Amino acid sequence: xxxxxxxxxxxxxxxxxxxxxxxxxxxxxxxxxxxxxxxxxxxxxxxxxxxxxxxxxxxxxxxxxxxxxxxxxxxxxxxxxxxxxxxxxxxxxxxxxxxxxxxxxxxxxxxxxxxxxxxxxxxxxxxxxxxxxxxxxxxxxxxxxxxxxxxxxxxxxxxxxxxxxxxxxxxxxxxxxxxxxxxxxxx
Numbered sequence: 001x002x003x004x005x006x007x008x009x010x011x012x013x014x015x016x017x018x019x020x021x022x023x024x025x026x027x028x029x030x031x032x033x034x035x036x037x038x039x040x041x042x043x044x045x046x047x048x049x050x051x052x053x054x055x056x057x058x059x060x061x062x063x064x065x066x067x068x069x070x071x072x073x074x075x076x077x078x079x080x081x082x083x084x085x086x087x088x089x090x091x092x093x094x095x096x097x098x099x100x101x102x103x104x105x106x107x108x109x110x111x112x113x114x115x116x117x118x119x120x121x122x123x124x125x126x127x128x129x130x131x132x133x134x135x136x137x138x139x140x141x142x143x144x145x146x147x148x149x150x151x152x153x154x155x156x157x158x159x160x161x162x163x164x165x166x167x168x169x170x171x172x173x174x175x176x177x178x179x180x181x182x183x184x185x186x187x
Contacts, residue, residue: 100146108141114165122164
């Protein structure tokens with residue numbers, strides 16, 4: 001690792017960082033007695049892992065991306081897991097190969113008197129719901145669903161209305177997903 005210099009991070013002016021060489025793509029920040037590696041694009045070790053094509057990237061390969069030994073990389077990943085920055089490693093599922101070729105977002109407005117907890121209790125048990133998010137504004141939830149076709153989508157919407165306390169829905173069919181990427185660049 002390069003020695004710390006007087007160059008400053010634009011978002012943390014009081015924290016010195018290592019000047020990246022032409023061979024490295026990262027900088028080092030001292031953090032509570034340890035070094036925290038940050039890529040030039042502002043990505044940390046967890047972000048480099050999130051950008052990886054899958055969660056099975058070896059510590060050797062991840063370490064090569066941020067210029068650390070496999071042991072140092074493994075230790076930093078363990079620390080990020082301990083701090084709940086890395087919450088897990090997930091498999092990406094191709095729903096089309098499971099026969100679920102129609103994916104959509106269903107925006108949901110609950111009936112007056114229907115609690116979010118009662119809706120969640122029913123919705124989490126329904127097949128086809130990939131994930132759900134609680135929203136602010138006029139709508140209460142946004143569901144991402146995967147169905148075999150239009151008839152399954154209609155049946156799912158009717159089930160939400162009859163069993164989950166849904167007053168109104170607005171459905172948007174997903175034609176094509178541009179990127180399935182969990183990497184979010186920090187400001």
